[in-house]
Amino acid sequence: MANIFDMDLDNQPQPSIFMVPRIYRDQNLSCFDPLEVSIGPFHKGNSNVQANEALKRKYMGDLLVRLKSPPQQTLERCFSKVNSLINEIKLCYGGMLNSHDSDVANMMVIDSCFILEFIQKVFEVNCPGFMLFEILLDLLRIENQIPFFVLQNIFDLTLLGIQRKNSLITLLIDHVFFGFHPCQAKLKIDNDGNDECNYKQILDILHKACRSDLSAEYGLPKAISHSVVELDRARLMFEPNEGGSMAMAMAIEYELFGVFGKPTLRMPVLTIDDATELVLWNLIAYEQFDPNVDGHYCWNHVPQDDLGCLSLESNHVYYSNYFTSFVVALDMLVDSTLDVVKLVESKVIVNRFSKEKAAKMIKGMFRGVVCRTFMYQQEFQQLDNYYKWANNQGWLNLFDDPRWDQFLGPNKLPSLFGLGTGKDKLKSC
Known part of the structure; x- marks a missing residue:
């Protein structure tokens, strides 16, 4: 057909x-x-x-x-x-x-x-x-x-x-x-x-049901990506986003006057089971190819060559690529099974597969996906800023020392380089 x-x-x-x-x-x-x-x-x-x-x-x-x-x-x-x-x-x-x-x-x-x-x-x-x-x-x-x-x-x-x-x-x-x-x-x-x-x-x-009014920047993710393990070494914590008003909300939280404590990235809780890949693939396909969805390009012309390759021309762009952005964000954060293990420990992922199969599924979801508008630009730029700051201070190896937590205590954070002051409200996407 x-x-x-x-x-x-x-x-x-x-x-x-x-x-x-x-x-x-x-x-x-x-x-x-x-x-x-x-x-x-x-x-x-x-x-x-x-x-x-x-x-x-x-x-x-x-x-x-x-x-x-x-x-x-x-x-x-x-x-x-x-x-x-x-x-x-x-x-x-x-x-x-x-x-x-x-x-x-x-x-x-x-x-x-x-x-x-x-x-x-x-x-x-x-x-x-x-x-x-x-x-x-x-x-x-x-x-x-x-x-x-x-x-x-x-x-x-x-x-x-x-x-x-x-x-x-x-x-x-x-x-x-x-x-x-x-x-x-x-x-x-x-x-x-x-x-x-x-x-x-x-x-x-x-x-x-995942609609959000949050605007997003056009284009691919601009920040350098860092894996969960790398960010954990920089003392960043991962926690479920259970209080957001939207299903796909993601946000960074930090203390008002903290100097050396841990920032927290709150993320949607992803359940990985027999239905996950199927539902995500269909939602992403809907965002990628439905010319009526108010979350991507409205096409003027979409030719297809014998190999099935697409050439898109557009005259308008909207922003609601919730699931495309979410898969891209996971791909940026997960490089290996160690990243999956950390997210499971943080209760951000509920994994009903082996850690190897879960990591393979996450990396495989990015195949063929075109992310023209990334809904988490601000959050990932903040992660990159914080990681660079921690690295420039020469603290990444220091943070591996268990005496660090005993000396500083939990829940403090450098509110520098784009992290602002006070607690961020949850950003929805």
């Missing part, structure tokens, strides 16, 4: 649901292809998901019998609503959806009903455990999406009468995304409710 990069975007509406470029997806095919259920058109023909097409229809039937109105009457209303939205639905796929209108409507109704019934079963703790994990992950794959306004409209015609206290957004945040966000933080959406125009698809909601 053709993807967004095979089209002339000068004459095409910018899609909100698309396939990622071949050169990117081939690095980790398993992160983008669904394992159990296909949602939308891109993977509908995959052989591995055919067995669960019957499950999708069964879940649609289960949803319809929950309602007070006759199932056939509700189904007709769903098809009528979707048929009225066919043109808008096709625009979301940017000309890549060439199926007959009746086939499109049938796919949208079945997939929407399946998702809603699955969410309801999860809400009721009544979902088969043997497929729960795989289906939840399938719903977060960037190529496995339907327009959110379709899902919202079917919700309004079905579950709204049952879930009177919970909006569709709330159900997704609390029951689909719960435990699957790679950073341990309470997710929130500012405009919770039924304004489906604010969201493009399910993955977009997870991304918007």
Whole structure:
């Protein structure tokens, strides 16, 4: 199937649901292809998901019998609503959806009903455990999406009468995304409710839950990077950022009048498990390639050669590359397993793999990622300034002496060279 990069975007509406470029997806095919259920058109023909097409229809039937109105009457209303939205639905796929209108409507109704019934079963703790994990992950794959306004409209015609206290957004945040966000933080959406125009698809909601108003400097990280072990030798501590207002917040804290103590870098808590790489890859792909996300370039033209290489031209830049910046920051901090061990000891990483596998995963996430706007420029410049200051004082070796802590005591810091005075407020990104 053709993807967004095979089209002339000068004459095409910018899609909100698309396939990622071949050169990117081939690095980790398993992160983008669904394992159990296909949602939308891109993977509908995959052989591995055919067995669960019957499950999708069964879940649609289960949803319809929950309602007070006759199932056939509700189904007709769903098809009528979707048929009225066919043109808008096709625009979301940017000309890549060439199926007959009746086939499109049938796919949208079945997939929407399946998702809603699955969410309801999860809400009721009544979902088969043997497929729960795989289906939840399938719903977060960037190529496995339907327009959110379709899902919202079917919700309004079905579950709204049952879930009177919970909006569709709330159900997704609390029951689909719960435990699957790679950073341990309470997710929130500012405009919770039924304004489906604010969201493009399910993955977009997870991304918007990390929204921040913090501006960032254009360009790659400017500061020289230092590993966790190097910064630890310079007496910098790492702690979880548990008090930030945003899920991806990062900040440096230090004492007002400290002279020789330790600064603290507070970071999002990263859980490394079987879901981490998949979710991060899809969120990063969303930031890298969705022409509508308000976090990167709006493209004028995106050609692709035979090798899948991209040439981007843009006329505007926004800043919300939360997950791209986070992966770049980890890549700057982690050089070896020793860095992972230190972050685990500091409770910044919850690692359910071996330290070797965790380090390999972190370094591998940077493959193919283009960071045009780094959300942690200020924090990493402060780290570089502090490290250079400590090194110039000849203190790095001195700090290795255990008598140093006994002499100075904890929680003091040189507030010099860009570190300012007083405690920094948490910077969100």
